[in-house]
């Protein structure tokens with residue numbers, strides 16, 4: 001039976017790179033997990049085993065570490081752009097590069113009161129604690145002409161202890177859910193947003209600032225929305241980002257509804273006045289949607305689990 005080779009890509013996945021910049025006693029840290037996927041003229045390696053067009057995955061790994069040294073890591077997006085441009089422009093056989101990056105944030109450990117009283121700095125220059133918040137994400141794709149930059153985050157866990165209701169929904173014979181007029185709303189935000197920077201001819205956004213502001217808008221919209229459903233909160237978060245960040249045309253969310261159920265304390269002779277909850281880990285409602293700038297076309301895949 002004749003067969004044909006379909007979509008294929010290769011590269012080194014999950015290159016963990018930590019880059020320290022030493023500015024005297026004050027050090028700066030960037031901590032990334034970088035995955036490379038290259039494609040192009042790769043028919044022969046699959047058909048005959050000729051490696052003539054194959055840049056070894058080992059080389060792609062070395063390039064990550066060499067670029068961290070040579071160019072530094074200004075932002076995940078900028079680092080990915082350097083890598084993608086390099087692979088596509090330096091090897092004729094490579095036509096497309098996709099770089100996926102996870103970034104783990106660190107913050108400085110505050111100095112003890114004793115240390116700062118005795119003349120030391122308020123914060124240590126070289127001691128960090130990993131931030132317990134979200135993981136930052138970036139995916140950079142380049143085909144030699146056009147760029148697609150998708151930034152995002154995952155596991156940004158947030159909770160509103162009031163200002164959330166859920167009622168007025170469809171009811172059938174299987175519905176047992178009680179209407180809620182004051183419930184906990186909690187989710188682990190997973191979001192991806194697409195930048196409208198697609199060409200080297202456009203001015204390059206400030207990726208660090210763009211990320212920080214976008215995260216702030218997401219948090220502020222979550223906190224400030226009086227929610228009648230998680231769907232409504234999602235749309236408010238998305239439109240806040242699109243309205244406030246001109247460099248972003250599309251944002252997609254995957255929001256688990258982390259249910260908090262009031263515990264029945266009556267058998268224990270106690271009253272539960274919206275105070276004690278069971279935090280269920282599963283099953284969870286899963287609310288997913290894209291918010292687009294009017295006129296923009298959707299480019300972020302529907303399923304974020306692998307992005």
Ligand SMILES: O=c1[nH]c(=O)c2[nH]c(=O)[nH]c2[nH]1
Nearest residue numbers: 166177228229230231257285
């Ligand atoms: O915000 C919510 N949206 C729903 O669609 C839903 N469904 C449900 O059982 N609880 C909730 N909460």
